[in-house]
Amino acid sequence: MNVTDIRGRSRTAPSAAQTADLTVVGGAGHVGVPLVLAFASKGSSVNVNDLNEDTLTTLKGGRLPFIEHGADELLTKALKDKRLFFTSKPSEISTKGPVIITIGTPVDKFLNPERKVIQDCIDALLPHLHDGQLLVLRSTLYPGTTDWIDGHIKSNGRKLKVAFCPERIVQGFGIEELGRMPQIISGTTREAEEEAANLFKQVAPELVTLAPIEAEFAKLFNNAYRYIEFAVTNQFYLIAKSAGLDYHRILGAMKHNYPRAKNIPRPGFAAGPCLVKDTMQLLAFASNEFGLGNTAILVNEGLPLHVINALKRDYDLTKMSIGLLGMAFKPEIDDVRSSLSYKFKKSLAGQAREVLTTDPFVTTDPELLPLDEVIARADLLILCTPHQCYKSADLKGKPVADVWGFLEKANVVY
Ligand SMILES: NC(=O)c1ccc[n+]([C@@H]2O[C@H](COP(=O)([O-])OP(=O)(O)OC[C@H]3O[C@@H](n4cnc5c(N)ncnc54)[C@H](O)[C@@H]3O)[C@@H](O)[C@H]2O)c1
DSSP: OEEEOTTSOEEEOOOTGGGSSEEEETTTSTTHHHHHHHHHHTTOOEEEEOSOHHHHHHHHTTOOSSOOTTHHHHHHHHHHTTOEEEEOSGGGSOSSSOEEEOOOOOBOTTSOBOHHHHHHHHHHHGGGSOTTOEEEEOSOOOTTHHHHHHHHHHHTTOOOEEEEOOOOOOTTOHHHHHTTSOEEEEESSHHHHHHHHHHHTTTOSOEEEOOHHHHHHHHHHHHHHHHHHHHHHHHHHHHHHHTTOOHHHHHHHHHTTOGGGTTOOOOOOOOSSSHHHHHHHHHHHTTTOOHHHHHHHHHHHHHHHHHHHHHHHHSOGGGOEEEEEOOSSSTTOOOOTTOHHHHHHHHHHTTSSEEEEEOSSOOSOTTOOOHHHHHHHOSEEEEOSOOGGGTSOOOTTOEEEOTTOOOSSSEEOO
């Protein structure tokens, strides 16, 4: 619609999306969706800006593009209250409120951070952002990126308030965690920090303030620490196994009423889109001198290969159908990004007679079969992802490899 301003000049009136209280760029992604819904549930109107038109259409239709526990009701309500706008172009962002960026920040083929992704995103948004507007980076960033982006924006003669407020939710449970966990806030100026704090206090119960580079490290240290924890327990598992012992029995005793051991995770396949990638970012920052991180990658990524080698000692896999239970990267979600189940699949494809896969949640893999069929056809099963439904499944006495110690009544052979 054309309107005339007070000087009589004709201009295009801003759309409803452009006057939304805030914009989330990457708003249809795993981090974006819970954040969008958290703000909408507090009464804000949100411009959900994402390049992926398919996921925008899914959201617009009241459906979630992936499993996000507790999000269905919030999405229905936000749509009913007309709090969400869906846009796919940088030119359609809100010119009024803060712009929060939640796009993916991968590592490249050399396992180094891919800064260009975030730079390209900012460069595309820059002509449509107004000086004085708050730009919040929420994606996980390589140390120094926030200050670098701030300098890049200034070198373009622009004056934005730049903040970095990392997302720390565990995937699939963002709705619950956003309302419960402290939010780290940082800004390249006091003004940016204060505006970011005012924004996030709407959805977070507590704020913790750091300098941008400290906040970038805090996020990476959080993820690398978690990844190393998994590696420690996986390494203990392998050591106990090599001694012919049941690590789960030992771990149970270690943790029993012993507070200092209560956080040791059970062994299992630790993967997904964040933990390995963020450990690699720290590794890159430390010029590869991050021995613990490096070893954690070797242990966690090596575990499937270790299981296959152990099974090969007892079975002739070339004559067997192997069934993989669970293809998502962790239980009760549908996300297969960087899932070690696919490492199993690829590795076994050249070694077993046949590899069959199943998962009750994953909808994106056309090769998946129903659980009953996999159990019926497989000679040997591997529990890749401990979805709850496998606990009660009748595995028909088939031998199963269960690193997790999850299947209590099954014929566990490894
Ligand atoms: N997944 C998690 O649980 C989690 C938790 C904490 C932090 N993080 C971090 O958050 C970031 C996002 O992760 P994710 O899992 O949500 O990724 P994702 O791939 O699920 O979502 C990213 C979204 O951004 C969109 N996008 C990409 N480039 C865009 C652009 N230029 N303009 C508009 N939209 C664009 C994509 O279409 C996608 O929908 C990463 O840095 C990740 O490390 C993820």
